[in-house]
Amino acid sequence: MKGDESMNIESIKIMAHELLEQQHIENDYIEYKKSEKFKDNILKTVCAFANNYMNREIGLLFIGVEEVDDKESGTKAVPVRPISGIDMDKIEAVENRLKNLLSNIHPKLSYHLISDVIDEKYYIILAVEPGSNGPFITSEKAENDKNISLKPARYIRVSRDTVAPNVMQEFELLKKFAGYTFSSSLHETATLDDLNYEYMREYLIATGAGKDIRELSKRDMAKSMGLISESEFGGIRAKNFAILMFADRPEAFIKGAHVEIIRETEDGTDKMESKIFDGPIWIQAKQVSKYFEDNIMASYTVRKDDVIEHKIIYNWPLSAFEELATNCILHKEYSEPYYVGIYVYPDRITFINHNRPVPPVTIDDLNKKTSFDDRKYINPEIKDMFFSLHLIESYGSGVRRAKNALRQNGSKPIEYLPDNDTDNYTNAIIDINEEYKAIHDKEIGNKINGGQSNLKNEPQNEPQNEPQNEPKNINNKVTNRKNKIIKLITKDNSMSKEMMAEYIGCSLSTIKRDLKELQKDGIIVSNNIRIGEKWTIKS
Secondary structure, eight states, X not given: OOHHHHHXXXXXXXXXXXXXXXXXXXXXXXEEESSXXXXXXXXXXXXXXXXXXXXXXXXXXXXXXXXXXXXXXXXXXXXXXXXXXXXXXXXXXXXXXXXXXXXXXXXXXXXXXXXXXXXXXXXXXXXXXXXXXXXXEEOHHHHHOTTTOOOOOOOEEETTEXXXXXXXXXXXXXXXHHTOOGGGSBOSSOOGGGSOHHXXXXXHHHTTOOHHXXXXXXXXXXXXXXXXXXXXXXXXXXXXXXXXXXXXXXXXXXXXXXXXXXXXXXXXXXXXXXXXXOSXXXXXXXXXXXXXXXXXXXXXXXXXXXXXXXXXXXXXXXXXXHHHHHHHXXXXXXXXXXXXEEEEOSSEEEEEXXXXXXXXXXXXXXXXXXXXXXXXXXXXXHXXXXXXXXXXXXXXXXXXXXXXXHHHTXXXXXXXXXXXXXXXXXXXXXXXXXXXXXXHHXXXXXXXXXXXXXXXXXXXXXXXXOOSSOOOOOOTTOOHHHHHHHHHHHHOTTOOHHHHHHHHTSOHHHHHHHHHHHHHTTSEEEEEETTEEEEEEOO
């Protein structure tokens, strides 16, 4: 055994011992088994560790360590202490049986069988190194062996479960072992001519490149930046990341390479308006954030009579939007023909990418964690370029900054969806700040009542816009929204449909439909006059 290997074995033993001491719960790289008799589970778990779907450094399977499964307390998947252990004189025989079992995985995998002692008992660590010659699959021989009976599959580990991959997961597994990265690959048709020389120079200036590089010819500059290469079919082709970063319109070559902000129109209808950003993706990131700042972001300055200081409350803080929008662009799977969609509603903004995060990061991690030191990137070249442009400050920290910005603004945390392991998309949702919304609603109410909003008042005071004389329950079938309409009419029978829609928080077409139904039901009557429409509530 070589010195380096010996050190590696020793470090594995130390790690394993600490996991047992801490009674670490099972996860995507840790599994406990009381004995080697659980042949099918051991075989598929080792296969999954080798396939390393979650991109871990090692997988550890403990033999001779039983896991807790206490139905009363709900405690499970942690090692029982003291461990059950393996008799010392049986260690070699158990290791030989494990070697024989693991011969049912193809191609040949790399692993270590290490024995150690805890609680004065022996146990075996089956340490599986991530393979580069996979994907790994269990053999048909194991399925036909009545002592194993395991269906052949390229097993993967997801959380604490070892499963046969679904179609999406298997495709990702095959890409991984093929070493395929879309952003690094040559485009089928795009050439040097399709890259904009001025964008390339602008990037080099922005990243502080030397004058000697900035003054190179276009061809030499592209070569030095790794943007082009010789195609196997002949001729020079541009790489996909080069198209995304430096083509005038990447969308012309890579379908879906743009961002769309979709928001409700301001004319009170159900219609949505769309703003498309389709230049180089690093410029998209800047333009999207600028558009949000100029057209969507709003704030109130809140002062209290007994406090000198004031605070500014945003509907959505700029830095949270910037981080989430930039993350969408950076982590998009550009081989898929779907654009990044940012949907702005009165009460929330949703950011949608049609791919999941690259393991080991999961949707659950995005909801629970704030930093991702071991994050993998689907577009490594773009990640480095965004970092050089200061569009991202440090690797794996964007989610933390977005969460911090929302917390400092007093907003709810980000919610990430989906809540399953099958749907292939990532949806980040940020709600409008509740204090901002309360002030905004109060301001709208004051406008309806002909008054002025006083933002010095405490925003916690809910607006008092209820009419003095509420009509009785005229019809049991009247919805809550229709009741609100009736209350508004009671207060001001000449209120416009547009003002009703703004006060209630729905579209103009919805208000028109409700008013029509209220008239049809005989609850209200419209009195059309030249100066406007008035409403009468029938008794």
